[in-house]
Amino acid sequence: MKDTQLHELLQQMTTNEKAEQMSQVVSMLVQSHSETGKITGPIAAMDVAKEDMSKSGSILGASGAKTLKQIQKNYMERHRLNIPLLFMADVIHGYKTVFPVPLALGCSWDLSAVEKSAEIAAKEASAAGLHVTFSPMADLVRDPRWGRVMESTGEDPYLNSEFARAFVRGYQGEDLEQDTDRIAACVKHFAAYGASEGGRDYNTVDMSERQLREYYMPAYEAALEEGAEMVMTAFNTVDGIPATSNRHLMRTVLRNELKFNGVLISDWGAVQETVPHGVAANNREAALKSALAGVDIDMMTPCYKQHLTSLVDSGELSEAVLDEAVLRILQLKQKLGLFDHPYRGADEKREEQLILSDEHRTKARELAAKSSVLLKNDGVLPLNTTQRVALIGPFTDSTDLLGRWAIFGEPADVVTLKTGLTKQLTAVETAAGCDIESITDAQISEARKTADNADVIILALGEPSELSGEAGSKTDIRLSEAQMHLVRSMRELNKPIITILFNGRPLDLRGILDESDAIIEAWFPGTEGGHAVADLLTGAANPSGKLTMSFPYTVGQIPVYYNAFKTGRPKEDLDPNDRYASKYMDAPNEPLFPFGFGLSYSEFTYGDARLSSNDLQPGGSLELSVDVKNTSGITGEETVQMYIRDLVGEVVRPVLELKGFEKIRLEPGEAKIVTFSIHEDLLKYHHHDLAYKADSGDFIASVGTDSQTLQHLRFSYKTHSSVTETVLEERYT
Template sequence: MRDNQLNSLIQQMTLEEKIAQLIQLATPFYQGSNYNGQITGPIVELGITEEIVHNSGSVLGASGAEEVISIQKTHLENNRLGIPLLFMADVVHGFKTIFPVPLAIGCSWDLGLAEKSAEIAAREAAVSGVHVTFAPMVDLVRDPRWGRVMESTGEDPYLNSQFAKAFVRGFQGSDLETDKNRVAACVKHFAAYGAPEGGRDYNTVNMSERQLRESYLPAYKAALDAGVEMVMTAFNTVDGIPASANKWLMRDLLRDEWKFDGVLISDWGAVKELIPHGVAADETEAAYKAIQAGVDIEMMTACYVKHLRELVENGDIHETTIDEAVLRILRLKAKLGLFEHPYRAADESLEKEIVMSHQHRQASRELAAKSCVLLKNDGVLPLQKDRKIAVIGPFAQSGDILGPWSWLGSKEQAVQLYDGLTEKAGSSLLLTAKGCGIDTGTEEQLNEAFDIASQADIIVLALGEDSEMSGEAGSRADIRLPEVQIELVKKLKQLHKPTVAVLFNGRPLDLHGVIDHVDAVLEAWYPGTEGGAAIADLLFGDVNPSGKLTMSFPFSVGQVPVYYNHFNTGRPKDAPDAQERYVSQYLDIPNQPLLPFGFGLSYTTYSYSEAKLSGDSINLEQSLSLTIKVTNTGKMAGEEIVQLYIQDLAGEVVRPLKELKAFEKIMLQPGESKKVTFTITEEQLRYYHSDLQFKSDPGAFNAYVGPNSQQGQALPFQLVK
């Protein structure tokens, strides 16, 4: 349907029908759902009438083709103009086949597999009736205390932007109108949700516009450039104004400057939360400020349906403002083909065939293996299949490896670590004991684990956070493993046996008490449905670890936020003339993180040599080539992630010590060498100046190429204008 047809439809709608299009309600409100419209509990307080439900525009959280078809059929029977519903859901890193959490996917540095994971998630979601996913989350993150770091791909704006585009391509495909196997994507949370004070969820965000544009906005813009259909507002403030009421952010920047004309939706309850934020006196003012800021859909509060009519009648807002929002919603419904095919791809029989298929599970397994990061290995890994292994810890036989945003994922169908190892080595050589719970344990459990481990040649410790300890509202001030797990590590260390720790968690941790007491550490994150199988592939060396960190691991929580692309100070600790005391430093811990951005080990080794630039200067028209020789100096084939960083030595404003500008993954056989070439352009040297102009400055730069953000020879060059 074209805009003239949609506008004609809008002209037939009453004001109440238009306003109802702007509310999103959860599944229980709808007849035909598994709840059949029986409203109970706290949601009764919303005061939603049957008429509002019949005229509403979108549904949150329906699961399965049967339920979606039933709700849509009943809705169309009750809606006067036959306007179909949009069905939306949080398909963050998989629908029922769960892939690793996004932070883990980021550590794969594999854009192709990231796109494939989103494509598979979209296929499963679409056949199950979902039209829109609330993903990708592209918030830049620097504080591991914040639980939602697990939903981001890390601390770097360039890398986050690349993944943002990959996820949008995977969810939406090249033609959302004709490809019924895809879903519309919704980038979130706009904007800067990943920078809450103290790492506490929903908390205040406060930064300059220059920093916002430099670090936090690029990934959202990348998603828009990739054609994302929707944007979700953030819970936080931006320059003192909550995002859902922030006219500068949503109208001036998003709509006018960036030319986004898709649908803007609030996060759950965010419009009404303008009242406790302190920028709205009541629901009427909250509705006024949100609609004026450009929020098209209010999720799970009723400020719009209760108060927009009176705001129009009083002349506070123009009805055309509502018409614009309705048009954007109807456009998306038309693009998805819902007027002609209201059930879109929902198909009960195909759903059984496609969802959790063997092919999808294998893709999850491959990405999980590439997402794990080997943090330490003192010659213990890979394991030998003829040695007796004790698998100890709360995650030895746990299905809680999907992460807190897996929604429809089944812990029962997840491959547990013990089962994955059994598949490889057989049960006769495997022993297991729990040792302790996540944060509780008994002396009896500890002693049992000690006795079991004493019978083995090698100990594999399965440690971590349960899924409730991260994700939304999962902020933690102490980011060490719970003390009971540290005690388990110390107890088993007394056996003096080779010990491997496998970590299941949603954030970078303070690893003291673990990394210093074991021989090897594999960071598995929440690896998804095939997690146990993928980890077994890695531990036994059938797959060589290749993942690298996209978020720094702090030496201590006292460093937080700690990130690689930080500014220097006037008294840097490592300056040649630095005094012992009067420099920017901690007296009790290092400045550097325990493990830096870009870090990750392999079962083989790589050497970097012969790094050179094609010249000593570039200008607006001419670029430079940087080449480096990378050699596999070990005995096992492996995949290396070669990283290019650039440093601007003197800017108009202070510049980061290093910035990632490009990377390349290469596969090398033992003894094989490859030359990797990067192109450096003037465009890569641009940044936001104090007047917010985005441009480059002539002067001196250093290029670094290496295996992580801390290693690499400096190659100087000049930008000449």
């Protein structure tokens, strides 16, 4: 169908039919059938079930080729203009073959592998009849109390941007219409949802526009530059206005500045939630304000369906607003080829062939190993396969390894840690030791008896998936007292302890770190988690993951992140005994584990870093190089990280900013020269007036293995006018 035909189709639609295209509900509200779809938000509170939503233009949560083909057929037969449905769902980190949660994927620092995971997710989802995924989540996160940190790739705007691009490329490919193995990406949550106050979901966000643009916007913008077809609004406020009804944010910033002309959809119920937010008196006003803000699709509320027609009839809302929204929706359906092929991609036979195929499982296993982070190793890893192992803990044989947002993943398909280990070790005995939140004397007794016969104890600990994800906010991010008691009890046996952590957020690991000889942060590793962790334990895989979100020493430090500002009284510049410094009296300022940290079984040695010049000229570049050598007998991968610091800015600049990285593979004894190019664009930042530019002055370029283990080199950059000259010019003009 050509654009002219879309415009003709639009002209044939009634105002009510346009309102229906702009509404989205779960499948059971469009067609009565046994499959209700996955429910990922409230229904009763929205009153959406009381309205006739059967002709809504898109549905979410349903899947399966046979089911969706039947829904599409029935829908088009009763739709006057035969406009096809859009099928959308939360395919966040895999469809049926579930990969590690996005926070873990970020820790792989492997863009090509993450792009491949999104491609595999798209293949499976498309064969199951889906057209759109609500991914990637590009929210920058700094507060592990917020359960949804598991959906982000971390605390750094540059790294999040690179991963957002990789996800979009993997989902969408190069031609959505021709490549039916791909699905459209919807970047979320616009904007700054990761900054919810107190780490509490759906809560207020309050920040300066400069901070918003400097740290929170880059990853969204990167996803849009990569061609993401959709954007989802955030639940939070931005500058005192809920994002979903924020005209400045959506019209001025998203549409005009970022040039986004795709479909903008609300998050679940967010249009109606402008009423309890206090910016709309009722559903009618909520519909009006959200439509004026440019929200094209109202997800899971009756606001648009109930009120858009009467708002147009009364003259309060121009029908042109509906026309531009509906045209964008029709254009997306056209881009997906749905007018010519309404059953696009849905194929029962292909679904059966693709889903959980050996190839997909192999990729999931490899990426789960790459995403895990070795936090500590006092020489006990890797294991010898002949060692007698006691595998103890509530995650010993648990299938709860998928994470909260793997809504289509099946526990029955999960490889547990017990299964993975028993395939690789000759002697494994298991005991529960405790439950997630409780422990009994009998469990301790059984665990001790099991451990008595072992050479080494592996503790499988963590948080259940229900304690993270959406609505999974917590004030206490330690493991339960039951699990802590188990650790202390096992320590009394004076045997090596290896702790495996399964969780969706950074944790307070005091009491775990000191009592463990080795710790692997496995996150929620997905379908092949048990195999992947066993590979790491035995040395079949060499740990290479590095943290993309700092682990706090204690919850009282939060938010704690590597790219913070230096204060006027920095602790490190003053006498340690000086009370009047920016510091805690009962804890260090630094996190327990910093951004970029992660160990390996290999040993990597960095030579002296060097700059090609100490002066960077406008329009030019200089090179930062370092020799990295594998001085061990084990092949391994190392992520070399490059940071820059602006020593004097017009506004305060962070102590470090990641500006480049390269993941290299080195054989035993092999060395490589890693080189980064530094140019003016890497020095730019948003000034007080939001101008995005670089200043003259001195900078520090740093390179190393993590954000705390670095070599520092100084260089200068001079623009045509310095910061001082610019300030004086502004002052006296």
